[in-house]
Amino acid sequence: MSTTPVIARTLADPDTPFAAVDVHRMLRNIERLAARADRLGVMLRPHVKTAKSLDVAALLHTGTPCPVTVSTLAEAEAFADGGYTDITYAVGVDPHKLPRVTALLRRGVTLRILLDSTEQATAVAEAARRAGVGIPTQIEIDCDGHRGGLRTDAPALTRIGRILHDAGCLDGVLTHAGESYFAYSAQEQRQAAKNERDAAVAAAERLRAAGLPVHTVSVGSTPTAHAAEDLTGVTELRAGNYVFFDLVMAGLGVCRIDDLALCVVVTVIGHRPEYGWIVTDGGWMAMSRDRGTSAQPQDQGYGLVADLDGTLIPGLVMSAASQEHGTLTARDGAVLPDLPVGTRLRILPNHACATAAQHHGYHVIDSSRPITTAPVVQAAWSRVSGW
Amino acid sequence: MSTTPVIARTLADPDTPFAAVDVHRMLRNIERLAARADRLGVMLRPHVKTAKSLDVAALLHTGTPCPVTVSTLAEAEAFADGGYTDITYAVGVDPHKLPRVTALLRRGVTLRILLDSTEQATAVAEAARRAGVGIPTQIEIDCDGHRGGLRTDAPALTRIGRILHDAGCLDGVLTHAGESYFAYSAQEQRQAAKNERDAAVAAAERLRAAGLPVHTVSVGSTPTAHAAEDLTGVTELRAGNYVFFDLVMAGLGVCRIDDLALCVVVTVIGHRPEYGWIVTDGGWMAMSRDRGTSAQPQDQGYGLVADLDGTLIPGLVMSAASQEHGTLTARDGAVLPDLPVGTRLRILPNHACATAAQHHGYHVIDSSRPITTAPVVQAAWSRVSGW
Structure with missing residues (x-):
């Protein structure tokens, strides 16, 4: 089974059903968020989990491949093969997968990983020492009770930071305002964006106060990326769905x-x-x-x-x-x-x-x-x- | 991207998530329904849309490939490549796809197709004449208001039968008791199986009474296939989900x-x-x-x-x-x-x-x-x- 469809002449030609993308709309969506990130003074790190396509990603930047976020190591490997060298794998790492992480790092890819437990941090520190490479690792912060992560006041935060730092693996903190998918007004979305930023920055400050250097402070979701008004202290913004958008996002008013x-x-x-x-x-x-x-x-x-x-x-x-x-x-x-x-x-x-x-x-x-x-x-x- | 996973040693080895199949349970499920079809005196035509795997299908028969049902032409083509020569494509045909149908027929595959309108029947008759092949076609019968098909008393039934017969394309009738997925007692499931059988046989009888020969009388769904008590007048039974079963089927009591x-x-x-x-x-x-x-x-x-x-x-x-x-x-x-x-x-x-x-x-x-x-x-x- 080929993974690449044969090029058809018009939408009337291929046998149905098939997926179609309007590149004009997509470029408009891409430019809109890129301009926002510029105005907010943060780097944009698009999440490629929606399109999962090197061809789509090529339209996210001019020339040099941009930083990206991925949801699987298969994506990380495909994007590394495609020349992307700054990749964040934004799902809490299963220690069993660390050999694939270190293999990518050895290829010269800056693959950043995510975790929220001392068990994972210990496994990462050991894998880094064994492999003789630093594994740039982010600590997942829970800003809204949506999924994984530590609350900013969790005692484990500095403990994990210390384990990672001692192994040369502490890169920063990352949070995702997943509950913003249920924020139905512009005001609620702005509040979700503020909470997301505040949680990430507070976690970074706690680590810094404990003498642990924090490089990356990463936030993002498609609704909050389009609602944020102030991202002081944040270094990068993530969003993925926005390249295509969909009826859920239209229902939230994030797009038309x-x-x-x-x-x-x-x-x-x-x-x-x-x-x-x-x-x-x-x-x-x-x-x-x-x-x-x-x-x-x-x-x-x-x-x-x-x-x-x-x-x-x-x-x-x-x-x-x-x-x-x-x-x-x-x-x-x-x-x-x-x-x-x-x-x-x-x-x-x-x-x-x-x-x-x-x-x-x-x-x-x-x-x-x-x-x-x-x-x-x-x-x-x-x-x-x-x- | 390879479509074939590499063979791992144990379920502890491959990176997660991945799908696993227990061949022991699967063979038990396959044998159970094969024995039922034998007792009911009908041919079993498994629907391969669940597993979509030639390896799974190879366990449905010994030696010669068995008749199968498919849900896409991609499945039909893959199964034809795998040596299957008696295939029913059980989704109402889009006339645009008829060139792929006639291509399979020309390869010697008996590909049976489905429709429920005079528009489709006319297109099939024309395609058959143009290609110089008979296209064995079944008329879809609606037994429970679930999806497509004609009611057994629909005036169009004999009109469609005549168009197909005149073009050498009438194979029979097919129905699917899709509403049996919402039949929560054994009694309701038996009733759904009876309705399914009765609708198919009544439609066949109407066509025969109009002088139109009916070869295939096809019924089936996983719940009704396991509940049917009498399939007199039916020539074949279809079911697909049963090879794997799932929580929906367990919830209906069709399996444990x-x-x-x-x-x-x-x-x-x-x-x-x-x-x-x-x-x-x-x-x-x-x-x-x-x-x-x-x-x-x-x-x-x-x-x-x-x-x-x-x-x-x-x-x-x-x-x-x-x-x-x-x-x-x-x-x-x-x-x-x-x-x-x-x-x-x-x-x-x-x-x-x-x-x-x-x-x-x-x-x-x-x-x-x-x-x-x-x-x-x-x-x-x-x-x-x-x-």
Whole structure:
């Protein structure tokens, strides 16, 4: 199975379902956050876990590869192969994986890792001594009770810092405001960004007060990166979803629907007028089972529906999915449109990270170019997968 | 990216997360349904959409490849390459895909396709005439309002039958009792199986009464295949999920928890005692976002948890997931077990089809062999993916 799709002529050509990316929208999203980071005076370290694509990452910088964040060592290895030399692996490290970490460091890649326990710190210190390399390590800080990390006042913080420092492995602190995905107003998002910054800076100050040098103070999530007003004391900002955005981010007001750069192209394969259904060949295998908007004020089902040119069809929603079938229905009193068998549609996903992961790659179009028949495919980009 | 995992020595060796299959349980599941089909006097046509693996399929038969059902043309092509010559593609056909259908037929593969509209039937008839081959086609029948298909009394049924017959393309009828996934008692499942059989046979009889020969009368779903008591008039039975089973099927009583042949092996990477959480490196990327049991009387979260040898840990459930993090919590008053960083666990999934799709392949173990250190890996099996 090739991981790279063959380049098609237009979106009407490849067999459906397939993932498509609008490079015009994506570049707009990339430029928007890059400008914000500049204004805030912090380095941007994009998280490549959403697109998982060297082709997408190439548009994040000009010339020299930029610093990136990854969610798996498979991504780290693929990006190292692609010339990226400053990589943060932002999932608490399993000590079993340390040989792959030291192998990347020996190749000259500055691979920064993350942890939040003395057990992990001890394992990292031992691995660093055994390998004869420093392993730049960040201590995960919990700023909102979302997932992993230590609270800024946790007694273990300085203990872990000391273990790492003594082994030449202390790089800094990292936090992620995961709860900002449930912050529905601009004010709440600004507050989440402030809490995220405050927690990271407070943790760094505690370590410094204990005589432990802190280099990196890393914060970020797509909502807080777009809401932060002051990042004094922070050295870098992370965000990943923003390159594509999705309905969850639109529901939070972080982007508009027409910023969504990723869609899945599907074909109508049937009708059940007695139930008010249009049936497509794009089911959960193509969209993922992610229903992130089900927790939002406006549930968007498995996705909103646009025509092949990208124009939203009002009131039409993908309301159900089986493995290879999608069901479209009209809502809010909308009339079910007449879409014959063979009609191609775009489905805008709930969660770009999850939907993209169902595909080997992307067909790339550019919505800034005039559409004549169907959007012209500019390129085929592949994805990294696995662990 | 290789699609075939390297063979590891034991389940303690590969980096986590990864999918593992217990071949002993799988063979027991395969034999159970094969014996049922024998007793019912119907041919079994397993659906390979769950495992999507030629290695798994090789255990469905001895010697000659058996008839199979597929959910994508990519599966059809991979199975044709693997020597399978009797394949049903059980998703309503998009006319755009007919060139790939006729290409397989020209290779000597009996690829049966499915449809439920005169538009599709006309396209199939034209494609068959153009290609100079008969395209064996089944008419999809709706037995329970689940998805696609025609009701048995739909006027279009005989019209479609006539179009197909005139083009030498009428093979038969096919139905799928998808609503049986919500049938919680043995009695309801038997009733769903009876409805499924009755609908398929009634549709076949209507076509025959109109002078249209019906060869195949195909029914099936995992719950109804295990509940059917009489399949008179049916020629073949389809089921797919049963090779692995999962928590949804266990919740329906179709299997026991210890029939589940697929799991995901994860590692503990942290603890949040203040919240009662154990954090692992297996998130939704490894498990999928499928929460099928959320609609069942007993919600199993993202999965039940067993130790590396396969023994369930009472009261422990994977209750939350982010992309590369899983959160385990105790329920029903259970005490959170002491599982240090580095501990490996098995997570039993909600929905095997969705979880398996997150992985390139399977590490294969055999629970009938005595366990000394960690279960020994017998083989590495790859999966087909894409469309």
